Structure formats: structure tokens, C-alpha cells
Amino acid sequence: MSGVKGSTYIVCLSILFSLCLTFSIVYANPEQNVDNTLLFGPGDRKQGYDSEDYRTNSVSLDRRIGKEADLLAIANSKHLGLPALEVPADNALSAAKIELGRMLFFDRRLSSNDTFSCAICHIPEQGFTNNEISTAVGVEGRSVKRNSPSLYNVAFYEKLFQDGREDTLEQQAWSPLLARNEMDNPSFGHVIRKIKGIEEYKGRFEQAFDGETVTIATVSKALASYQRTLISANSPFDYWYYGKQENALNTEEKAGFNLFVGKAQCVQCHTIGSEDAFFTDNKTHNTGHGYAVSMGDKELTTRVQLAPGVFVDVPREIIAEVDLKKKENDVGLYQVTQNPFDRWKYRTATLRNISLTAPYMHDGAFGTLREVIEFYNQGGVENELLSPLIKPLGLSDLEIDQLVAFLRSLTGDNVDTLVADAFAAPIGDLRSSDPNWAHDSEYTP
Ligand code: HEC
Numbered sequence: 301m302s303g304v305k306g307s308t309y310i311v312c313l314s315i316l317f318s319l320c321l322t323f324s325i326v327y328a329n330p331e332q333n334v335d336n337t338l339l340f341g342p343g344d345r346k347q348g349y350d351s352e353d354y355r356t357n358s359v360s361l362d363r364r365i366g367k368e369a370d371l372l373a374i375a376n377s378k379h380l381g382l383p384a385l386e387v388p389a390d391n392a393l394s395a396a397k398i399e400l401g402r403m404l405f406f407d408r409r410l411s412s413n414d415t416f417s418c419a420i421c422h423i424p425e426q427g428f429t430n431n432e433i434s435t436a437v438g439v440e441g442r443s444v445k446r447n448s449p450s451l452y453n454v455a456f457y458e459k460l461f462q463d464g465r466e467d468t469l470e471q472q473a474w475s476p477l478l479a480r481n482e483m484d485n486p487s488f489g490h491v492i493r494k495i496k497g498i499e500e501y502k503g504r505f506e507q508a509f510d511g512e513t514v515t516i517a518t519v520s521k522a523l524a525s526y527q528r529t530l531i532s533a534n535s536p537f538d539y540w541y542y543g544k545q546e547n548a549l550n551t552e553e554k555a556g557f558n559l560f561v562g563k564a565q566c567v568q569c570h571t572i573g574s575e576d577a578f579f580t581d582n583k584t585h586n587t588g589h590g591y592a593v594s595m596g597d598k599e600l601t602t603r604v605q606l607a608p609g610v611f612v613d614v615p616r617e618i619i620a621e622v623d624l625k626k627k628e629n630d631v632g633l634y635q636v637t638q639n640p641f642d643r644w645k646y647r648t649a650t651l652r653n654i655s656l657t658a659p660y661m662h663d664g665a666f667g668t669l670r671e672v673i674e675f676y677n678q679g680g681v682e683n684e685l686l687s688p689l690i691k692p693l694g695l696s697d698l699e700i701d702q703l704v705a706f707l708r709s710l711t712g713d714n715v716d717t718l719v720a721d722a723f724a725a726p727i728g729d730l731r732s733s734d735p736n737w738a739h740d741s742e743y744t745p
């Protein structure tokens with residue numbers, strides 16, 4: 301009898317206990333709708349991140365549906381609107397190099413603290429740029445003065461970086477790997493040692509590069525090979541202009557095209573050829589935007605980003621008062637040539653896939669295409685070195701809409717394929733066998 305009594309007593313106690321527990325959870329957590337499991341998901345989950353006027357395009361790692369694409373075939377095929385891809389004689393494309401480059405591009409272990417891959421700033425589902433911040437942020441929140449450019453069609457630029465200071469993708473690759481405010485690796489040797497110690501790379505370099513191991517050259521050649529495959533044309537504009545399909549563009553987009561090559565004179569710098577169009581003259585120009593930002597127009601307020609999609613316009617005087625560490629001044633090409641006439645010159649950006657790659661300009665100051673066109677419409681910003689090609693345009697609201705519609709017609713037909721392929725890439729999760737993680741590692745920095 302006493303046994304039964306005892307167990308009833310225990311059952312009652314445990315019911316009471318669980319009631320108390322439930323009560324205390326509810327009490328401690330007034331927002332009962334919060335799903336606590338979310339707190340323990342991958343850091344890139346964006347639930348609860350959206351607001352009324354902001355929707356993120358980012359897809360969390362556990363929701364991505366990857367599908368590998370034949371990137372070599374994409375690189376070798378003809379894309380309406382773009383010339384055939386040219387590659388350096390000493391770095392012919394191959395499937396093995398592309399695959400290796402893709403592994404490196406998405407591998408977070410390639411940064412000093414194993415958190416930052418190239419894709420953290422060049423996010424596939426955000427146009428291979430970052431739609432959510434105007435200027436890039438690197439390891440440990442360190443700020444970068446410029447906007448991350450999209451990598452779509454990057455193979456076709458004659459000069460790389462927004463001031464055109466670099467010539468080839470092979471040479472470019474080491475800049476972010478070593479920059480303190482990007483991936484923060486202390487030296488070439490450090491990265492090479494690290495890659496050599498990672499299990500997944502064993503034998504891969506040798507296989508892709510005729511027996512050659514991990515070196516400065518092979519790392520850059522692999523990264524360059526992957527990036528060269530991010531080709532995207534065959535846009536509605538291309539089908540209309542080069543493919544002669546009359547209905548590929550609607551009336552509004554065609555009116556926008558007429559403005560682009562006519563009244564708005566965009567084509568002077570964003571060039572269109574008879575066989576193909578990369579929408580850039582590959583030159584640098586002073587549109588006045590760099591001047592306005594670096595010299596600080598008294599009329600201007602500074603747009604401060606509090607969170608994705610949340611901005612406030614703060615008068616410059618207030619910024620100056622609270623700005624203890626002045627933002628690094630950006631003078632464009634001048635910083636490369638030291639020629640005073642090159643101040644505030646930036647490379648003309650391609651306009652292909654432009655509707656996917658906001659925010660715009662070298663510092664990501666404009667959030668929409670409309671804002672960019674309004675900037676050109678007012679004649680850029682007056683300064684003593686303003687390009688003579690930039691003048692007030694007198695475009696009406698309707699004409700600005702038409703230009704925006706035209707720019708939206710420049711999105712390639714395979715972007716989803718390239719994004720799905722990127723989602724299929726491994727992201728370099730830390731393993732116990734990784735060189736600077738394993739406690740019994742033989743790795744000595
Ligand atoms: C912290 C963010 C960040 C990371 C990480 C990063 N990039 Fe970038 N990337 C940028 C920014 C910002 C620029 C523009 C810099 C400039 O113009 O001075 C840029 C420019 C480039 C360019 C030149 C594009 C053009 O239009 O000229 C290429 C190519 C590139 N990055 C590839 C890579 C590769 C490959 C990696 C990894 C090894 C990488 N990036 C890592 C932010 C980043």
C-alpha cells in the first residue's frame with residue numbers, strides 16, 4: 301500500500317514540477333511565439349531579420365538546395381551579348397581547376413579565424429555581391445572602404461578593382477586573402493601551410509596542376525578559374541538587340557534603351573558594341589560621386605545604416621562630432637597613380653545583371669537604380685575635375701522609369717543555375733583534423 305502511495309506521491313510531484321517548469325519558461329519568455337530552436341541554428345539564419353520594408357535575399361545554409369552545373373561548359377559556350385571567354389595562356393580552364401577554385405572560394409577556413417570565405421562578401425544569392433551593406437565588412441567586423449563588386453562576368457573586365465589597380469584575376473586573388481580588414485591571413489606561407497594541412501585538399505592541386513602542389517600561383521589560378529565561369533548574359537536585351545527577337549523587350553524597355561543611347565548618353569561610358577556589350581569602356585571617370593563623398597558636400601546628409609534596410613539621414617555636422625575615428629578618405633585612381641588629375645576617378649562598372657547587384661557605386665551609396673539615374677540626371681556633382689561627359693540630362697520621371705526598366709532587362713538567363721551550383725559547394729566546416737584547430741596538430745605557425 302505504502303508503495304502505491306509513494307509512487308502516486310512521486311507522480312504528483314513530477315506533474316507539479318513540470319507545471320512549474322512550463323510556467324517559469326512562459327514567464328521568463330513573454331514572447332511565446334519565439335521558437336527557441338532558432339537560437340541554436342546556423343548563424344546565417346535570417347528568420348526574424350526581415351522588417352516591413354526589408355526582405356532579405358539570403359538563404360541560410362541549412363535551407364540551400366544545391367545543384368551542380370557544368371561550369372566548364374558554361375565557360376566554353378557562346379553567350380549572346382558577350383564575346384568568347386579568353387583565358388591566360390598559362391592557365392587554361394579545366395574542370396579540375398574550376399572545382400578546386402570553387403572549393404577554395406567557399407571555404408571559410410581560408411581566413412585567419414576560419415569564419416570568412418570569399419563568398420561571405422560575394423554572396424551568390426545576392427548577385428555575388430552583398431545587397432545588405434553599402435561597404436564591405438571583413439574578419440571581426442573590420443570595415444572596408446568600398447562596396448563588394450558583383451563577380452558576374454568579372455572575367456571580361458580589362459582592369460580589376462574599382463580603381464582599376466589590378467590586371468588579372470590570378471593577381472587579384474591574394475589581396476583579400478592577405479588584407480587585414482578582409483580575410484586577415486598573416487602571410488602567403490600561412491595560407492599555403494593551412495591548405496596543405498586540410499584533408500579535403502589532399503592530392504587535388506597535384507591533380508589539377510600536373511603534379512604541382514599548393515603554391516601562390518596554383519591557389520590564384522584555381523580561384524581565377526572558378527570566377528571565370530560566372531558568366532551570365534543571354535538577357536532579354538541580348539535576345540532583342542543581338543538575337544533580333546522583336547518581342548524580347550517591351551515598349552517601356554525599348555524606350556529606355558533609346559534614352560540610354562540617346563538623350564541620357566549613358567552609352568558614352570557604358571558601351572554597347574555591334575557584336576557584344578559589356579557596358580563598360582574599361583576606363584575610369586570622375587562622375588562627381590566620389591568627390592561628393594570624399595570632400596563632403598555641405599548640403600548633404602550622411603546616410604547611416606543601422607541594420608539591413610534601416611537607414612537614417614544624419615547631418616554631416618553631427619557625424620563630424622561623433623566620428624572619433626575618421627572614415628578613410630577614398631580618392632579613387634589618385635591613390636594608385638598619385639596624379640592629382642586622377643582624383644575621384646573610378647572604373648566604369650558593367651551594367652549586366654545590375655538589378656541583382658544593389659547597392660550601387662564604389663561605396664554602395666545608392667540603394668536603387670532610380671537613385672543612380674537621378675544622380676546622373678542632375679549632372680552628377682560639380683567639381684573641378686568632373687568628366688565633361690557628365691551633364692544635367694533633363695529626364696522626366698517617366699523617362700527615368702523607362703531607363704530603370706531597360707536596366708532591369710540586362711539580367712542573364714542562367715543566374716539561377718550559377719547560384720544553385722554555388723549552393724552545391726562545400727563551405728569548409730571545421731573538422732577536428734584541421735591544422736589550426738586540432739589540439740594534437742603538427743601545425744606550427
Ligand atoms: C571582406 C569582404 C570581401 C572578401 C572576404 C572578399 N572580397 Fe573580393 N572584393 C571586396 C571589395 C570591397 C572589393 C572592391 C575593392 C576595391 O575596388 O578596392 C572586392 C573586389 C574583388 C574583385 C574585383 C572585382 C572587380 O569588379 O574588379 C574580385 C575578382 C574579388 N573581389 C574576388 C574575391 C576573391 C577571390 C575572394 C576570396 C579569396 C574575395 N574577393 C574576398 C570584398 C571582399
Ligand code: HEC
Binds near residue numbers: 584703
Ligand atoms: C562619364 C562616364 C559615365 C556616364 C556618361 C555614365 N556612367 Fe554610369 N558609371 C560610370 C562610372 C565611372 C561608374 C562607377 C562610379 C563609382 O563607382 O563611383 C558608373 C556607375 C554606374 C552604375 C552603378 C554600377 C554599380 O555596379 O555600382 C549605374 C547603375 C550606372 N552607372 C548607370 C548609368 C546610367 C543609367 C547612365 C546614363 C544616365 C550612366 N551610368 C552614365 C561612368 C559613367
